Amino acid sequence: MALPMVERDPSLPARVTIYEVGPRDGLQNESGIVPVDAKVAFIEDLVSAGLPVVEATSFVHPKWVPQLADAGEVVARLPVAGSVPLPVLVPNERGLDRALEAGVRHIAIFASATETFAAKNLNSSVEGQFALFEPVVRRALDAGVDVRAYVSMCFGDPWEGAVDPAQVVGVGRRLLDLGATQLSIGDTIGVGTAAHVARLVGDFADAGVPAARLAMHFHDTYGQALANALAALRCGITTFDASAGGLGGCPYAESATGNLATEDLVWMLTGLGIEHGVDLPALVRASVRMAEVLGRESPSAVVRALA
Template sequence: MSMRTPQVEPDPTLPPEITIYEVGARDGLQNEKAVVPAAVKAEFIRRLAAAGLATVETTSFVNPQWVPQLADASEVLELLGDEGLGPRRPVLVPNERGLDRALEAGVGAVAIFGSATESFARKNLNRSVDESIAMFAPVVERAQGAGLWVRAYVSMCFGDPWEGPVPVDQVVSVAERLMDLGCDQLSLGDTIGVATSGHVARLLDALHDRGIGVDRIGVHFHDTYGQALSNTLVALRRGVTVVDSSAGGLGGCPYAESATGNLATEDLVWAMAGAGVRTGVDLEALLGTSAWMAQHLGRPSPSAVVRALTPAPA
């Protein structure tokens, strides 16, 4: 018999409450080869919200040629209606054209996505780091002017498949430049999942020393090497309270072949529940949602908790 809930033993080294920034509908699905219908995406977002995930990234206004899976961004937001708007429903925008579409749709929050390395900036944005920051500047300025909440993602914070190790100072420098544009929150991306605990602590300390405190930071770990949850715990013990995760552990990165799925939201919720940390998420509802999406995708969820608690189909 599997235990449906962990035994609760409060961990005083962790924050009493965290905010889960759910990326399954965007980061999770962007890698899928078969296009998921807009109606299924909208229903997925509704179910995630109903399970208690207050912050759900909905889609991305990128060029459909780059990420065909997200070509239906406007349609998804139309299907969601008011549920897809507001400061807890961010959309990704790479440039001013993307921002125009986001503003037209009436969204309340946007995210830009930079890179700590030149190689990935070229692959992901077809620009150098300097050029990409110049491209983001008017996006952030106009978004802030329109009263939107703005997040900055930094990819490849802990290692890059083309460049190898990424110096902490280099990451801090790019992060600082993005936050200087006026962003509200910084998400540190371990795009290929190579971060380890000491590396996470060192980067957070270095950002703190440059005036970017944990109150403005979210962490985004991939589980390629099985380190996502342990790295998250290090960040939480340093005072971070925003964690990016993906329902069912969906996702990867279309431009980095060695990147596997994000930290699974269920694995995070289970760990937090056992430690007495509030997430506001109903694990049973979330399990049902991930099992439903796994059926749509035609394969089992990579999440360990989903596998432990969801009977395999006969």
């Protein structure tokens, strides 16, 4: 298998963490139901490929995301208290109850930077969402469970248009103040560009939130995900969300197409001489197997080139 030439840029971080979201954020947007056996095998393949974190599923009500109605069965077959974190997304206290009952040690909550998306995704307002999250975060931390926070629509909103960076920073600061250990900044509809990324990271720094507390979650709707990831690297970001095979989108925003493909990110990082710990051939094999389950070719350029 071909690998990129390595040209180390000493101005960039020496190592990054890839937070794999394919089994949750990737599969939640599928039109059909993926069998439990296939989901579990996918997660196991991703862990075997060296992904240091693999988000397994979401304890959301099946009415809202029927593709993840089998979350309990999936989690029951995984080592959720093992050495590799297998977080689950929880939308509310009921979701947290299910996570705690299942022995989950890492959860994520999902906030919005805009009013319209908060209404559509959370049936709440931007202000009201914090009242929903506060007991979830408090109870999770009391139980010794780590909490990550996502913020959606950080670069643009399909209903509201451009999003003020100050609004994103305000929401993010409040989530960290609640007790989240990491904040994932989402370009949910893929409209961000490199300078916009640098501006937002800089605004967080000015508000007292260092790059070490941030992760970046890019979508590739306009082909900008890798360029944005490189811009974030230059700003000191060392955690990136990505989805094996480029799977995913958002069930509440039709313009949100596939996530940044993990393979494409790994190829770029490898070429830059940045350590990531992922076995690219094994990762490609995992994505090819899932593409076969889904009955279509992977949207990842690297998977298509190397498979």
